[in-house]
Amino acid sequence: MTDRTVSSLRRRRGHPQGRDLSPVALVSLRALLGDERKQPSMRQHDQLLEHLHAIQDAHSHLSLVELRALAAYMNLPMATVYETATFYAHFDVLHDGQTAPPDTTVRVCDSLSCQLAGAAQLKAKLEAGLDPERVRVLRAPCMGRCDSAPVVEVGHHHVKFATAEGVAAVVDTGHFHPEAILWQRLEAYQQAGGYQLLADCHAGNVSVDALMATLEGAGLRGLGGAGFPTFKKWHFVRQEPGPRYCVINADEGEPGTFKDRYHLEKSPHQFLEGALISAWAVEAKALYIYLRDEYPGLHRVLGEAIEELEYAGWVDAGFIVLRRGAGAYICGEESALIESLEGKPGKPRHRPPYVAQQGLFGCPTLVNNVETVYWIAPIWQKGAEWFAGQGRNGRSGLRSFSVSGRVKHPGVYLAPAGITLRELVDEYCGGMAEGHQLAAYLPGGASGGILPASKADIPLDFDTLQAHGCFIGSAAVIVLSQQDNLQAVATNLLAFFADESCGQCTPCRVGTEKMLTLLERNDWDVGQLTRLAQVMQDASICGLGQAAPNPVLGLLKDFRTELSQQQIIVSDAAKGDAL
Numbered sequence: 001m002t003d004r005t006v007s008s009l010r011r012r013r014g015h016p017q018g019r020d021l022s023p024v025a026l027v028s029l030r031a032l033l034g035d036e037r038k039q040p041s042m043r044q045h046d047q048l049l050e051h052l053h054a055i056q057d058a059h060s061h062l063s064l065v066e067l068r069a070l071a072a073y074m075n076l077p078m079a080t081v082y083e084t085a086t087f088y089a090h091f092d093v094l095h096d097g098q099t100a101p102p103d104t105t106v107r108v109c110d111s112l113s114c115q116l117a118g119a120a121q122l123k124a125k126l127e128a129g130l131d132p133e134r135v136r137v138l139r140a141p142c143m144g145r146c147d148s149a150p151v152v153e154v155g156h157h158h159v160k161f162a163t164a165e166g167v168a169a170v171v172d173t174g175h176f177h178p179e180a181i182l183w184q185r186l187e188a189y190q191q192a193g194g195y196q197l198l199a200d201c202h203a204g205n206v207s208v209d210a211l212m213a214t215l216e217g218a219g220l221r222g223l224g225g226a227g228f229p230t231f232k233k234w235h236f237v238r239q240e241p242g243p244r245y246c247v248i249n250a251d252e253g254e255p256g257t258f259k260d261r262y263h264l265e266k267s268p269h270q271f272l273e274g275a276l277i278s279a280w281a282v283e284a285k286a287l288y289i290y291l292r293d294e295y296p297g298l299h300r301v302l303g304e305a306i307e308e309l310e311y312a313g314w315v316d317a318g319f320i321v322l323r324r325g326a327g328a329y330i331c332g333e334e335s336a337l338i339e340s341l342e343g344k345p346g347k348p349r350h351r352p353p354y355v356a357q358q359g360l361f362g363c364p365t366l367v368n369n370v371e372t373v374y375w376i377a378p379i380w381q382k383g384a385e386w387f388a389g390q391g392r393n394g395r396s397g398l399r400s401f402s403v404s405g406r407v408k409h410p411g412v413y414l415a416p417a418g419i420t421l422r423e424l425v426d427e428y429c430g431g432m433a434e435g436h437q438l439a440a441y442l443p444g445g446a447s448g449g450i451l452p453a454s455k456a457d458i459p460l461d462f463d464t465l466q467a468h469g470c471f472i473g474s475a476a477v478i479v480l481s482q483q484d485n486l487q488a489v490a491t492n493l494l495a496f497f498a499d500e501s502c503g504q505c506t507p508c509r510v511g512t513e514k515m516l517t518l519l520e521r522n523d524w525d526v527g528q529l530t531r532l533a534q535v536m537q538d539a540s541i542c543g544l545g546q547a548a549p550n551p552v553l554g555l556l557k558d559f560r561t562e563l564s565q566q567q568i569i570v571s572d573a574a575k576g577d578a579l
Contacts, residue, residue, distance in 0.1 A: 025069035032058055036073050043074045046361075048343030052085055053293075053324055061092040061100055087345035087502075089140075089327030090293050104135045104171060107153040108162075111142035111255040112446065112478055112492050113404040117149035125164035126152075135171055141329060141496060142255040143294045146404035146478075147411045156296040178297035181265050186308040189269040195314065197377045198273050201280050206380070208238070208281050215376070217384030219396050224249055224332070224369030225444075225473040225543075227462040233366060236356045237282045240364035246284035247360060247367045248275050249337055250291040253329035254445035255496060256476030259400040260370035262412040264298050267374075268305045274373030276315065282366045286318075290337050292325045299324060329500035333542050334367040335359075336502065347504045348542035369474075371400055393418040393459040399472075401460070403429055405479035406436040418459040421451075425479065436481035440559070444473030446493045447547035450480075450554035469554055486559055487568055490519045490552055497548040508545025511536040515552065523569040526556055 033051055036042040042051075051074070055066050062085055071078040085091045092101055108114075108123040126137045145151045148160035152167050155176025159167055170176075189195070200206040212231040220230045237244060252260045264271055279287040291299055302322055310317045323341060325331055331340045335349035338360050349355075359365025375398075379387045388396040395418025404410045408430035415428060421441050425431060432438055438453040443460055449470030451458070458464060465471050480489065498512035515532055518525065533549030540546045555563065560570050 021068055021072050022065050025065045026072060029055075029066065029069045029073050033073070045074070045076065045343040046341060048074065048076070048081065048084055049088075049326055049340065050323065052088075052091055053326065056091055060103060060105075061094045063094045063100075064096055067093070084343065084345055087328065088325075091326060102132070102134050102136045104155065104176070106130065106135055106137045106167060106171070107140035107143075108137065109141070109143045109145075109149070109151045109153075110139045110492070111146065111149075111496070112442075112489060113142075113146035113256055113410075114150040115488070115492050116405055116480075116484065119150040122150050122152070122162060122164060122167075126167060129164055129168060130171065141327075141500065142253065142257070144252060144258040144261050144292065146256050146258055146402065146476075149404065149410075153294070178300065181297045181301050183265060183301050183305075184267045184269060186269055186305070186312060189267065193381065194269055194377070195273050197380050198276055198280070198314070201277055208234075211277070211281065211376075211380065214380055214384050218375075218379045218387040219384075220372065220375060220379060220387070221397075221462065222369055223371040223399070223474070224252070225254070227472075230368070230372055233356065233368070234278070234281050237364050237366040240357055242283060242364070243285040244282050244364045244366070245286055245288065245360040246275070246279035246282060247288045247290065247334075247338065247341065247365055248278075248370060248373065249332065249334060249367055250289055250295075250370050251325045251332045251337060252370070252474065253292060253332050253500075254447065254474050254476050255493075256404055256442065256445040256478045257402050257474045259402045259412050259475065261295055261298065262402075263371060263374050263400065264295075264302070268298075268301055269308075270377060271370060271374050272302075272305060272309065272320075274376035275368075276320075277376050278366060278368055278373050279319075282364075284366065285363075286321055288321045288323060288341055288360065290323050290325060290331070290341060293327055328502075329496075330502045330542075330544055333544070336542070337367070338365065345502070347502045350541065390416045391418045391461075392416040392423075393420070395459055395461040395464070399461070399475050401428075402474070402476045403479065404477070405441075406433045406438075406481040406484070407431070407479050408433050417461045418464070420459060421456040421477065421479075424460070424477065429479075432479070432481065436483060438479065439482045439484065439562070440480040440486075442476070442478040442480075442551065444471050445476035445478070446496055447543070447550060448473045448476070449550040450489075450558075452558045455558070469550065469557060486555060486563055486566055487519065487522075490555055491516060493551050494519055494548065497544060501544060505539070505541045505545065507536050507539040508541070508548070511540070511545060512548050515549065519552065522567060523571055524556070524563070526570060526572045529553075529556065 034042055055062055067081050071081045085093050108119055110119050143151050150162050152159045152162040154170045156178050157176045159170055216231040222228045250260055306320045309315050328346045331337045331346040333348050334355050336346040340346040355365045355367055390398045397417040398414055399417045401413050401415055407425055413428040440450055440452050442448055442450050460472055494516040498516050501508045501512050503509045533553055536545050536549055563570050
């Protein structure tokens, strides 16, 4: 080593590696977020996503200069800030030397429901017709508006039943704000008897045991996919030592699902009462609501509703914490959601311990879905028998079905648990769309599998579909017809899973990409696909990788004839290893 090299190393010793912090950027950040020297809470790690959102909203991207300033602001390693920012789809990280994206971003939903409605052709028209210097056009996963497909988001404004001309008009007007939502205010909700149950709970007129017994009698279960009995989840969390937290999962990212948005827009206070009762039941230190970022209008609604509650004295200021997701489907998994709430990339945790034991900030945490808590007050008011007596075909309860695809009237329909697909379409959706005949349906979104028209009379509920290789999940029903290309359906679903995999485990990260490659061929090797599916189901850390093969296995099981008619050769002869 030369003397010059030694001298250089000595001069650098004691100085941090990497790029220097820009004092101007730090001053600008303090003006945007507040002075962290006076507000130490702004440096807490769980604030990281909120700060990234604030910068993204202000500048339409995240430059490395700003990320370095944020790292200094929060006293975090730059690597931590960068890893989190690059994990989420809604953060645009701009590297040194890169050109900033155009001021306007147009996102075209490419979920299955929007694909059926012509989203690919729409995206091509938008790319050809809009000035790329002013507007960038991107594909985006499900936006939770499948009943009005195709959907396009311009800034934060969603264009329903979108056309190229309609999107161009929105771009020209510059109206990029969320659509207005008419919602039931606190006064109206209270006049209808709202918050009486919460008041009785706090006054001691209703005990936790009595409420849990009522929910048990009603058969209320988790309605975000898992279907775990609500009273049991409460019981398990209450058994753990405090402090405890309550978290509401409002990150419905399953393609075809939009029921939670419907309930939140209809009556946010009914939801909030149920959420606050859940927090009371487990003696939670705070209530966190994790809302998907694709619902910007609802973020404003919930913020105002929470302010109403604080002003009226129903809750202490700061007890309800509203947080934004950032475009990551994996955060619908409860442990990944908690990682995200803590300001980290949303990667599922290994279990045990379960979140009921060690959840948010390492404390026991109750995680419930929006629809689950939405029903708590009505069940108590009307009785467990009222809710349990609503079912059909030997099932009990009510379910909110998100129905999209080839039906005459897509939408959210409150229907008896155990209703069949045929009954749901005929009685609630006005039948099939003109010129379409039922060919297949997805009973539980992209991950719930696929069934043929010959199985349209199976009761739709928990525990009724497993024998057919499917599950109801969040009751996202996507209806397909004889006009739909099954290979296009399969590749759309697997492309979604491949894109949304968090990358933490190899079976999911590599398996989804490999399965997508196999499905894009015109000859499908059953041996390769089934072996690969088995590896993914057995070895993936969480439900994403475990459930991703479900629609493919369903097609191989029940749609051999239809695939051959669509020029797909399904071969049972092995052609080598899948991985």
